[in-house]
Amino acid sequence: MKDLLETVLTRAPKRTSHAQVVDQLGKAIVSGEFPVGSILPGDPELAARFRVSRTVLREAMKTLAAKGMIVPRARIGTRVTPPKEWNLFDADILTWHFACGVNEEFLQHLSEVRFAFETHAAALAARNASDAEIVTMMRLAVAMGDANHSAETLAVADLKFHLSVLDASGNPFLRTVGSLIEAALVGVFRLSSPTDEKGGIDEVARNHIRIVEEIRNRNEAGARQAMEYVIKYGRDRIHEAFAKGEMA
Incomplete structure (x- = not known):
């Protein structure tokens, strides 16, 4: 019930590797580090950045795709979608907005x-x-x-x-x-x-x-x-x- 509120009040870190990647990459998208329409770096680069296996990274990418924030394109890469396509009812996305201001x-x-x-x-x-x-x-x-x-x-x-x-x-x-x-x-x-x-x-x-x-x-x-x-x-x-x- 209090996930968003407790996150803001306590700044509690995410526990699992999967959750940490979703959290950090989600914030990077909301903050504009990865702008709308841009193609995310490839799996090897992102896995190295977050220090996780490709399996963990891919699961995190699936989570962000389910939230409407990214979409994979064959032979092109994973593109960041416009905010109007994001699930703004999602507690994580709301949390990232507050984290980024x-x-x-x-x-x-x-x-x-x-x-x-x-x-x-x-x-x-x-x-x-x-x-x-x-x-x-x-x-x-x-x-x-x-x-x-x-x-x-x-x-x-x-x-x-x-x-x-x-x-x-x-x-x-x-x-x-x-x-x-x-x-x-x-x-x-x-x-x-x-x-x-x-x-x-x-x-x-x-x-x-x-x-x-x-x-x-x-x-x-x-x-x-x-x-x-x-x-x-x-x-x-x-x-x-x-x-x-x-x-x-």
């Missing part, structure tokens, strides 16, 4: 996707959530008000809450957008955190509790509006951070 436009796009999916998920939760799911969502919302939160623990608590709403929507397809929500929350966390402001944690908790109250009241329109308010709050924090000259 994201801009305000990228984070704005994430906010727009959240408006599309999460507001509807909240409305569906108001219709479909069980009593047990509502209790869980309220517990998670209240826990966000813990005065002892650090920026990191608040980010994790925030993620748990939003994923619980997706679960409570009853639509399994919505749960698959969890990595996008993770990315959006990572973006807000890296730019600024409510823990940096007096009363910030209390305000965040109140806003999330309101979502649950609307869901508990089976008010679909109210739940949608409450979720929209929370997403706008995060979006505005991003705008303010960039206006101050801060970088993601």
Whole structure:
């Protein structure tokens, strides 16, 4: 659940040789070291660069191809594809964007996707959530008000809450957008955190509790509006951070 968030917060290294090659080569593509349309170096050169066997390298290349980032061409080589062909729902690709640096436009796009999916998920939760799911969502919302939160623990608590709403929507397809929500929350966390402001944690908790109250009241329109308010709050924090000259 927290792969992207934990990677950004802890900078945890990849464990296996395969994962390390995928990670390093993916970052090289996202950063533009290997530009769109370029042909990657041959297997011998890449295997030497990453100090792995050709077998490991080829498996890594298959993984990147499955993500839409590269495509092999007979007698030509492996070409880097345009970003529009990448699977931007993929947690690895989102992680690499943050590792290489994201801009305000990228984070704005994430906010727009959240408006599309999460507001509807909240409305569906108001219709479909069980009593047990509502209790869980309220517990998670209240826990966000813990005065002892650090920026990191608040980010994790925030993620748990939003994923619980997706679960409570009853639509399994919505749960698959969890990595996008993770990315959006990572973006807000890296730019600024409510823990940096007096009363910030209390305000965040109140806003999330309101979502649950609307869901508990089976008010679909109210739940949608409450979720929209929370997403706008995060979006505005991003705008303010960039206006101050801060970088993601």
